Amino acid sequence: xxxxxxxxxxxxxxxxxxxxxxxxxxxxxxxxxxxxxxxxxxxxxxxxxxxxxxxxxxxxxxxxxxxxxxxxxxxxxxxxxxxxxxxxxxxxxxxxxxxxxxxxxxxxxxxxxxx
Amino acid sequence: xxxxxxxxxxxxxxxxxxxxxxxxxxxxxxxxxxxxxxxxxxxxxxxxxxxxxxxxxxxxxxxxxxxxxxxxxxxxxxxxxxxxxxxxxxxxxxxxxxxxxxxxxxxxxxxx
Numbered sequence: 001x002x003x004x005x006x007x008x009x010x011x012x013x014x015x016x017x018x019x020x021x022x023x024x025x026x027x028x029x030x031x032x033x034x035x036x037x038x039x040x041x042x043x044x045x046x047x048x049x050x051x052x053x054x055x056x057x058x059x060x061x062x063x064x065x066x067x068x069x070x071x072x073x074x075x076x077x078x079x080x081x082x083x084x085x086x087x088x089x090x091x092x093x094x095x096x097x098x099x100x101x102x103x104x105x106x107x108x109x110x111x112x113x114x115x
Numbered sequence: 116x117x118x119x120x121x122x123x124x125x126x127x128x129x130x131x132x133x134x135x136x137x138x139x140x141x142x143x144x145x146x147x148x149x150x151x152x153x154x155x156x157x158x159x160x161x162x163x164x165x166x167x168x169x170x171x172x173x174x175x176x177x178x179x180x181x182x183x184x185x186x187x188x189x190x191x192x193x194x195x196x197x198x199x200x201x202x203x204x205x206x207x208x209x210x211x212x213x214x215x216x217x218x219x220x221x222x223x224x225x226x227x
Contacts, residue, residue: 004157033214042119042203042217043158058214090157101146101165101207104215106157 003027004107006091012113019078021110023091031094032074033104034058034066036087043090049074050096081114088112119147119204119218127224128150134191138204139184145207148182148215149189152201161189161202194225 004025013019023032024111030051045058047066055068063085067075078085089110096102122137138147143213146165164171164180164187171178180217191198201222203213 040219042219045214045216048214061199063182069196088155101163103160103163104150104158106159106179108157109155111155 004091004093004105006089006107006110008110009108010111013081013115014083014115017081017114019081019112021076021089021091021112023074023076023107025072025091025093025105025107026069027093027095027105029093029095029105030071032068032101033092033094034064034074034076035090035092036060037090037109038087046076046089050063078112078114081112083114086112086114119216121202121204121218121221122183122193123221124219125161125222127226128194129226130194130196132194132225134194134198134223134225136189136202136223138187138189138218140187140204140206141185142208143182147187147193148205148207149176149178150203150205150217152203152220154200156198158203194223195226196227199223199225 007022033048036048044060049055049068052068065077071083091107094102094104119138119140148163149161152158162173164178175192180187200222203220205217
């Protein structure tokens, strides 16, 4: 979805380097998410943010940190990258509505390789 | 741990045939959603069914939900080669900590 953009789209880095993945959205959604996808597996939630001041850990937050700079921007950092963090990373936003239903809109993904 | 698990893991059919994928989950849900992912791309929402609904339709898609069996099925009728993709179910537990939990997906291949 072009309304959710991720940069970079591909990144190769070395073990121990600090990496930041950025996500921007023009959908005006309050909720944003970072997921990781490994080959043949579903998505695992890393961090999620219900608004600028509300950030929560997901299933696999160890080794990752996030920053919600504005409603439209949510960044994911790997402070010291390791090879098992090689994966496809997705940012998503959602239009959560009262009553508890939402649809998530995904960015195109960032393919990260840690050597 | 994964809340939703799709079955089968992979499905190969001919164009024009129907494709059925199943999803089982473990705990009570607020709603269940199906998403599609073309290879290496972001997921795209297909359809949402609430816990108090039993069946929904959207174009060639039909989704059923059986909360007593904690299972859902996605039927794609008259499949096309362009339907080739991975399909994921995602469950939402509801409440103040609402978020989705995705299964591992079913890889559907539609042969021309």
